Amino acid sequence: MSITTRAAVVESGGAPFTLSDVTLDEPGPHEALVRMVATGLCHTDLGVASGGLPFPLPGVLGHEGAGVVEAVGSAVTGVAPGDHVVLSFTSCGDCRNCDGGHPAYCAGWLPLNLIGGRRADGTSTISRDGEPLGGHFFGQSSFAERALVDERSLVKVDPDVPLESIAPLGCGVQTGVGAVWNVLKPVTGSTIVVLGAGAVGLSAVMAAALTPATTIVAVDPRRRTPQPGKGVGCHPHGSTRLRENLGEALAAITGGQGADGIVETTGNVAVLRQGVDALGARGTLVVVGAPPFGTEVSLDVNGLLGGKRVVGLTLGDAETQSFIPALVRLVKEGRLPLHRLISTYPFADIDQAVRDMGAGKAIKPVLTF
Template sequence: MLNELSYREIYAAVTECKGADFKIQKLKIREPIGDEVLVKIVATGMCHTDLIVRDQYYPVPLPAVLGHEGAGIIEAIGPQVKSLSVGDHVVLSYGYCGSCTHCLSGNLTYCEEAFVRNFGGKDQNGCNAICTHDHVGVNDHFFSQSSFATYAISRENNAVKVCKDVPLEILGPLGCGIQTGAGTVINALNVRPGSSFLTWGAGAVGLSAVLAAKVCGATTIIAVDIVESRLALAKEMGATHVVNSKEQNPIEVIKQITNGGVNFALESTGRPEVISNGVEALGTLGKIAVVGAPRLGVKAEFDVNNLLLNGKTIMGVIEGNCNSKWFIPQLVELYKQGRFPFDKLIKFYSLDDINQAALDSERGITLKPVIRIA
């Protein structure tokens, strides 16, 4: 089948093996079929998930083209596409089938085929869109896009049309990291006006949550981290209190600030001891959403009676429980109104500097690297 399709040349950052640097390679990508769209990528955010997949926390087959916060312009569409056109500006988000029980009930992020469509290395039919010049398939369709490349194949349902009066180069992170932080606050936790909110971790996800908590009207907003520059930015973006957990006992400080415990919390570090602290720092009927992804099999501990007697809730949240088609345009509108300045988190890199972007992200130097492609 590979040889029967029409292809165009692309450049892509390939992850060849566990822990390896990204390698820029000249490859080919086929034209869209069915409900697919071909997107010329303008810029792509780099997310924690790209790095943990590179390091094989999740069993994504390698070599692969990763990247899952793409933004670009549609250059071609498949014959079944109805709602998108050539020339549309789009943000690419996660993949889902649209027809399973969870999708039909509106819980798209918990699609029964989510792992296969986002981490399987091929499309839903077991095929690759990207190949070498010898027509050897390369693992792709990462989050139904693989956008560390000059072009990406996506599907109509996870390509989100956005307005053309906001620069595309900043919008890619809305497809995953930013919508995870903001969506968890707005959709999953349902943070209320006048309430208290806490983020464990002041990276891109945590600070997006701070912005969203402010939009929701939380009046006590706390950020916990160990990097002073991140805590300073948290204050700038709306945190009323910051805690350096290397220098202070965060649970004691949080309970003092909130008079007993916080109403809502988000945990984005993926560290089990932080999850345990997060449960401890909740007030009565408090809720904590866990969004940070550790290695498979990592376990956290908590006091069952502390959970039970205080009516606390621990929830796992994927992609902020967002329907991206609806939620991403809302975040763009908030940005246009000056109420959601997520661009303050971004630092740009060229495709050739993608490994430096990864290193800066891991060292905490850069909150949200964005790789300029076009």
């Protein structure tokens, strides 16, 4: 039986989010109906809403959902009605990378999550007045009071942890944390630098603070003052100090050694180039920020011969079923202070949350239902 719910619909590229009644399809064998409690707002949502990616519009976005399971399909075994869940990306579960524990690099990742707008079999999960809408965004489309969620997007979590405090784990937080834990893997005495002090960057800072790294620096090219990194375990530096030459500034901080690990979250290729140049010998830069498709960057090839590595990353290269519950525990114990990043908004105020995010007034807006 189909279900009517209230959703934030993007009618066309560049249009605002508009609340509208939509109809959810009946849960398939590997799907669950989830009553949303909270959902994070991410730059990926805004990029798709702007028309920058070929996602079918009108459509329903949202991919950092958290809620309570209301019903499950006939083949779902991992969750049951009443369970608290965080929603993350989906994957096929059968390809080489899924089998190898790297579902973020699933062979079908793009159509299943970012640009397809439908299930893998081509059927629609959401409609309005009988017309299909773009849905199945990251297997969830959580900008709605209820969401039809792919089984592989569901992660059962501790019901004692407030869902609005952990909704961002599904994308932004696991991306930043995974960049540090799964790629950089700092050793004792490491210097870790994070370029960009938004939600992903500051999540990386928090993750670095839980490693043996002894110097952690956050750089936000957009800000003149070093406020964004305060209280999350790093030495924050604003743009006025670092705009001229990132390498010189980091050399001063690191005693001329350069950085051991850098997480680039800005999507700005000029910042990316400065980051690569600022690496020390055998240092690694993780590329997280995504500029427009087709963007290229030039690198000093001889500068790479000192063992530098540049690594691209999607969603922290995380295996969500083990990674997200571990992060939930750290939030519960106060060791991952996400509350410092989160600003909550009623779902109806989604456009205000978008404006505040764009203006830098909110690091990680979380919509509550």
